[in-house]
Amino acid sequence: MRELRALKNVGESGVVMRFAPNPSGPLHLGHARAAYLNDYYVRKYGGRYVLRIEDTDPRRVEPENYQLLIDDTKWMGLNITETVYQSDRFPIYYEHGRKLIEMGAAYVCTCDSESFKKLKDAKEECPCRNRSVEDNLAMWEDMLAGKYAEGSVTVRLKTDIAHPDPAMRDFSIFRVVDSPHPKLKDAKVYPMMNLSVVVDDHLLGITHVIRGKDHIANTKRQEYIYNYFGWKQPEYYHYGRMSIGDVVLSTTAMKNGIREGTYTGWDDIHLGTMKAIARRGILPEAIKNAMIDIGVGQTDIQFSWENLFAANKELIDPVVNRYFCVTDPVKCVVKNAPTVTAKALLNPNDESKGYRELKFSGALYADPADLKDVTMVRFKDLFNAKVSANADGTFSLEYSGESLEDARKEKARIVHWLPADDSQIVKCLLRAPDGDKEGFCERSVIKESGKVVQFERVGFARIDSADNEKVVAYFAHH
RNA sequence: GCUGAUAUAGUGUAGAGGCCAAUCAUGCCGGCCUUUCACGCCGGCGACUCGGGUUCAAAUCCCGAUAUCAGCACCA
Incomplete structure (x- = not known):
C-alpha cells in the first residue's frame, strides 16, 4: 500500500477528522473515497474519527437510513471513535445563529429567492440587509416560534455583497421548513450546512477535512463564519470528481428502481452501494486499498473497476477455496x-x-x-x-x-x-x-x-x- | 455570465527546476512455472494537452489557448 502525502499542521495529539454523510440513502462508492481517505490519516497520525450524520434537511431524512449508515460504516471497517447526529444539536446551532445576529453579522431576509438572486447578481444589497439588530432578533424569535411560513424568510450571513465570486455573496445560514423531521418534533428553523458544519467542526475540534471539490466554495464561505467567531479553520483538502461507470449511484434512481422492481433492493448488484459491492464478493479492505491508491488529488478521475478487482484478487486469491x-x-x-x-x-x-x-x-x-x-x-x-x-x-x-x-x-x-x-x-x-x-x-x-x-x-x-x-x-x- | 480548480501511459498514481530519454500499480502482449485462462517469476508495450516566456537547465515556475470539472440553492 502506498504512502499518502503528509498532512499539514499535524499536532502532537494527532488529528481529528470526520466522515459526514447524510441519511438519504445507503453508502456507496462515492462515499467510500471520503470515508477511507479520512480513515487513512486518522490511522496514520492517531486521534479521533467522528462519524457525523448530517440530517439537517428533513425532506432527505428517512429514519431507516440511520441504521443503514451505521451498518455500512461497520462493514467498511472504519475506525470511527464517536458518532454525532446534527439533529441532536439544534440548540447549539440556534445559539450561534443568535450570536451572529447580535453581532450584526447576520440578518433576517424576507426577500423571495428570485429577487434576492437578481440583486445579488448585480452586487446590490437587499433592503433587509440594513435591518436593525433589534428587529432581526425579534424576527429570529418569531422564526423559532413558528410564525413564519416556509420560504417567506431566511437568515443570511453578511459577507461581501460585491464579492467577485457570486457564490460568496450573503449566503443563507438558516431557513424555515414545514416538513416534519423524524427525529425532531417541533423544529421549524433548520440550519444550512455552512452554519452547522462550521459550528460542529469547531466544537468537535476537527483539525483536518478531506472532502470533494464540490465543497471548495463552501470552504471559502465558511471562512466568514470562522472569522466572525474568531475561530481557527481546519486544514482542508479537496479531491476531484470521480466518475463511476457501469453502476447506479443516484439515490433517486436507486429508490425508483427498487420501488418499480427494476432492482431487488439496496444490494442489487447493478447498484454502486457498499451492500451491492459486498454482495459481489468484494472485501472492504479492497475498496480501502483502491481508494488510498487513488488518493487526494484534485484531478477529475474515472473510477476503475479493473483496479478494484485487482486489489480484491490480491486479498482473496491466496486464501479462497x-x-x-x-x-x-x-x-x-x-x-x-x-x-x-x-x-x-x-x-x-x-x-x-x-x-x-x-x-x-x-x-x-x-x-x-x-x-x-x-x-x-x-x-x-x-x-x-x-x-x-x-x-x-x-x-x-x-x-x-x-x-x-x-x-x-x-x-x-x-x-x-x-x-x-x-x-x-x-x-x-x-x-x-x-x-x-x-x-x-x-x-x-x-x-x-x-x-x-x-x-x-x-x-x-x-x-x-x-x-x-x-x-x-x-x-x-x- | 461570474468565480475557482485541474490537465503525466487504456485506468489510477509518483514526480514540488537539474538525479526524468519520467515512478509504481493495474491493463495488454510474450516467455517461464504450474494438473485453473488463478497465483508467482522474467521480459515487453504504453504518457508529461498545446503555444509562448523565465532559466545555463522546466513534467516541474509564469502567461495565454484548449479541454474537463466544481460553485454561484431558503440541498449536503
Whole structure:
C-alpha cells in the first residue's frame, strides 16, 4: 500500500477528522473515497474519527437510513471513535445563529429567492440587509416560534455583497421548513450546512477535512463564519470528481428502481452501494486499498473497476477455496474410462487446506466451449480424453490415459468438469451484472455459503445462498 | 455570465527546476512455472494537452489557448 502525502499542521495529539454523510440513502462508492481517505490519516497520525450524520434537511431524512449508515460504516471497517447526529444539536446551532445576529453579522431576509438572486447578481444589497439588530432578533424569535411560513424568510450571513465570486455573496445560514423531521418534533428553523458544519467542526475540534471539490466554495464561505467567531479553520483538502461507470449511484434512481422492481433492493448488484459491492464478493479492505491508491488529488478521475478487482484478487486469491463450476454444461459419456476418484486441492497455494474428492463413473459435465475445436482435453485432476464433435452439438469422448505428460505433449487444454452424478453436484446459478449463467457446481460449495470461492477457470464468486437444491453465486471478477 | 480548480501511459498514481530519454500499480502482449485462462517469476508495450516566456537547465515556475470539472440553492 502506498504512502499518502503528509498532512499539514499535524499536532502532537494527532488529528481529528470526520466522515459526514447524510441519511438519504445507503453508502456507496462515492462515499467510500471520503470515508477511507479520512480513515487513512486518522490511522496514520492517531486521534479521533467522528462519524457525523448530517440530517439537517428533513425532506432527505428517512429514519431507516440511520441504521443503514451505521451498518455500512461497520462493514467498511472504519475506525470511527464517536458518532454525532446534527439533529441532536439544534440548540447549539440556534445559539450561534443568535450570536451572529447580535453581532450584526447576520440578518433576517424576507426577500423571495428570485429577487434576492437578481440583486445579488448585480452586487446590490437587499433592503433587509440594513435591518436593525433589534428587529432581526425579534424576527429570529418569531422564526423559532413558528410564525413564519416556509420560504417567506431566511437568515443570511453578511459577507461581501460585491464579492467577485457570486457564490460568496450573503449566503443563507438558516431557513424555515414545514416538513416534519423524524427525529425532531417541533423544529421549524433548520440550519444550512455552512452554519452547522462550521459550528460542529469547531466544537468537535476537527483539525483536518478531506472532502470533494464540490465543497471548495463552501470552504471559502465558511471562512466568514470562522472569522466572525474568531475561530481557527481546519486544514482542508479537496479531491476531484470521480466518475463511476457501469453502476447506479443516484439515490433517486436507486429508490425508483427498487420501488418499480427494476432492482431487488439496496444490494442489487447493478447498484454502486457498499451492500451491492459486498454482495459481489468484494472485501472492504479492497475498496480501502483502491481508494488510498487513488488518493487526494484534485484531478477529475474515472473510477476503475479493473483496479478494484485487482486489489480484491490480491486479498482473496491466496486464501479462497477452489471448486469446479460448469456453466452451460453438456453431458458427456467417456468411452472406455475407468471409474476413478479425482483429488483436487482446495487451494494450490496452501496444501494444508486439503482437497476435495470427485468420483467419476462413466459420465461427466463439461463446458462445450472447452471441447469445441479440440481433439484432446485433460480433465483437471482426472484423465485425458479424445474429443470429437457430433453434428447435433454433443461430443464423443474417449478415455486416453491419465498421463499428464501425454496431455502436455499433445498441448491438450486442462479443463474443469463435474461428475454427472446428482449426489456430488448441485445446480448453480452464477449471477453477474451483465447476465446470469446456469450450470452445476460441486456439492461441497454449499458449505461455503456467504464466502467467496474461486470457480476454477471461471473466476471468483461469492456464494450468496445455498441449499441442497441450488447454489446462487455472484460473480466477482476473474 | 461570474468565480475557482485541474490537465503525466487504456485506468489510477509518483514526480514540488537539474538525479526524468519520467515512478509504481493495474491493463495488454510474450516467455517461464504450474494438473485453473488463478497465483508467482522474467521480459515487453504504453504518457508529461498545446503555444509562448523565465532559466545555463522546466513534467516541474509564469502567461495565454484548449479541454474537463466544481460553485454561484431558503440541498449536503
